[in-house]
Amino acid sequence: MKLKLLTLALSLGIGALSHAAGPKAEVIHWWTSGGESAAVKTFSDAYNAAGGVWVDTAISIGEQARSVAVNRIVGGNPPTAAQFNTSKQFLDLVEQGMLNNVDDVALRDGWDKFLPEPVLNVVRVKGHFYAAPVNIHMPTWFWYSKAAFKKAGIAAEPKSMDELFAALDKLKVAGLIPLAHGGQPWQENIVFTAVLANVGGTDLYLKVLRDRDAKAIQGDAFKNVLLTFKRLQAYVDKGAPGRNWNDATALLITGKAGVQIMGDWTKGEFAQARQLPGKDYGCIAGFGPKSPYIIQGDVFVFPKTTNAEAIKAQKMMAGLMLAPATQVDFSNKKGSIPVRTDVDVSKMDVCAQQGLAIMKDKSRQLGNGEVYLNPDQNGSLSDILTAYWNKNIAVEKVQKDIASALKN
């Protein structure tokens, strides 16, 4: 009798204990700067509020964080969740059977109903959902300093590529740096993507980056894109090579430069300097009523485990991160836009609202290079572009090189 009572008391006690501390989730991510920290805190707060315990393992720089995640999986000590980009980076993990899927959460919450197609195609592999997408970043915004435009006598926002070049000419005449740029391969890739999207158009973009069509790459339309890309280089100041993107934004903030082509995370730097969109700086998503909205972003994958508590944690996280209110909160602090358009946009800034409005038009949704190309192909393309930007190479040779780099 006493033994039975003791066992009952013990099991009740253990039951109470396991209710007190919810499922523990160790999360590897690379959001380490001030603004990013505030953003990821919305996720950890939401998770903790729902009863879980968020264990944070932040590792700066995406490449490093991802390599640690992979090494931890291989070494037998996987995290509960790991951050990747909306890209083909985690396909090898799926192939090796190293990830859990979150199909039941995806089906329950109807992910296939609200996720944009490029994002859906990334997270759904062979019919299963292997990643939870948490935001959409647009890398090819055109930012401009209102003070610099005023000084150069540019009255209106450029509405086409030609008008952009005219504005850049005016800035040069006024003695300002027309295009603020940081000479790093990924930044050159962004400028190229912007030109391909705005000058080449949606069809050419998909033919080159998604279909890797050699004929399109060697064709005249793409040649024009490359020449326009190279034309922009003349508007960059001499000190650009190696410069961090923040230092280029600083040129806009201090009114020394006019335009920068960079992602929506730039808003963070402006905010740090207490500058406001629409007042001190302007944001242009693209030229023309059908300009594409380039999609890149972050996702979380869930390393394979049979531990019941870990699986519970993974499903909880996948559900919480895509909840509309959390999505808005996170994106506001991160500078991105939510992965779903059925959210309350009133609390988002002017540029983000613009972005979400464009996203509602499915024909304008285009993925970033890394959505369509694997890391090796994307890297090879980057190498060719950065060589072309910095050296005088015949454009036909560049076309040939790109065709062969994207071939396999």
Add this chain to the structure above:
Amino acid sequence: MSGTLAVTQPLRRRSRLRPARIGVYAFLLTAAAFFLLPLYIMLVTSVKSMDEIRLGNIFAFPIQITLEPWVTAWTAACTGVACEGIRGGFWNSVLIVIPSTILPILLGALNGYALSFWKPRGANVLFAILMMGAFIPVQVMMYPLVRILATLGLFSSLSGIVLVHIIFSMPVMTLLFRNYYLSIPQELFKAARIDGGGFVRIFLQLMLPMSTPIIIVAAIMQVTGVWNDYILGLVFAGRENLPMTVQLNNVINTTTGTRLYNVNMAATILTSLVPLAIYFLSGRWFVRGIAAGAVKG
């Protein structure tokens, strides 16, 4: 010239302002200026506000000095969800550095001693392969080492990271001691053998005491290397033992986040204070004549 200055010693001590003396100081001070310039920029940047830094005048003295970046770096800089500065990993770094300095130095001295005096057959081949190993970048060895440590059950642990540091420092430590012992005359060793000393006795009672200068240099290199190590601690130490460099890199590095350069500079200087202290304190062992004295004795 040697004729007129027959008694050179006393004359050297009396005239301190000889051209040679001025030349020595001139060279040293010019070199010091070259070395100190980046530090000046770091210090000056670390006490400016971000608004001032954005203006881009890196050599300019701050218009308004602020110590906030230093406080932020230590206690409030964001490193993830937590915004508690870089202080978190300090004790972890200490716990990693101490065994990762003592053990590799001991092993390096042992290896160098065996290789230069006892020369067992085939050991030189091993040494050659070891030295080739020093040329392999760390990341190339990462995947195999992860598998090996996982098999040993040491992955993500303090012992694991110490073992990894021992493996990676073995080439340099062995090289340092082996070459140092090569410059010690063989007579000393032979005399000790004749006196009846064995392997361990000669090592502990004769060679190790004579090795003070090289032990200091080895300690400087190893403490610096392990204290500033980032990638090995990140992968092998396990979440509970992450060294300070992980927080430091989280503060400094970012892909698309904002960069607070003043905090970054302050954090870097703070982190380097430990190796710097070791350099400054090691001064009194850089004295002349330790080995010389032992040879005579």
Add this chain to the structure above:
Amino acid sequence: MTIKPKQLLRQFVSWAALLPLASTVLVAYLGTVLWSLKISFTNSRTFPSDQYVGWAQYQRLFDNDRWLLSLQNLALYGVLFIAACMVLGFLLAVFIDQKVMAEGALRTVFLYPYAMSFVATGLVWQWMLNPGNGIQQAVRQMGYADFSFDWIIDQDMVIYTIVIATVWQASGLVMALMLAGLRGIDEEIWKAARIDGIPTWRVYVSIILPMLGPTVATVFVLLFTAVVKVFDSVVSMTQGGPGTASEVPAKFIMEHLFGRANIALASAGSIVLLLTVLLLVLPFMLVRSRSARVQAGKS
């Protein structure tokens, strides 16, 4: 000739002492090289695969302009870096050894760059060498309107900026090693040289330097390993740019290991790098082992 048991025991003890060395070498180093070699013949991406592709990765490597340029840069960088560090380190050690005031402070001044993370110091060098707001600008503001120092944005000159920054970082350590060596030299030698009336600089060149042989050898090997592994400085100063002008092998390998998820190509690169080093070092090691044997024979 019978082998005495005492000799056997002595050989055994010295071999036992070298056990950690042997196991590290065989398992960690030799094992890794053999594993890398195997992987370089496959088409492994993020994870090792068993699909053999023969020499395909090596073909791709030598078709790659970036890789070939990185090897060229490494050769140029290596020669300049090693020479500059050894000369500067030696001079610093010699001058500090002259019973100067504030020796401790001076030593710390020359050593502190070595203590600092290159992620931050590399950025400072990038700022200093930037023509817009660095040294060029500062000198021009002082009145020399024609002064030009924009190597860091010049594709042909950028590698020299890496040399300057890394020499700044490493010379202090060379100085420390040389100083330890210098301080180990018997005071008697100095006295004898002074009595003979030999000028100081002659003593250094003809007597001291040869005696520092092992120290110089150590320094050379250390600098050589640093050259082959140079990575942090390039990443934080120029990111391999402008374009790919300051690319180095370690950065190429690293990027393909993780960022590009192509461990086969990265392994091929490491094997080629290792073979290059082996080819350069082998003649040295043969010469040194012969002279060491001669020296041992003399003493």
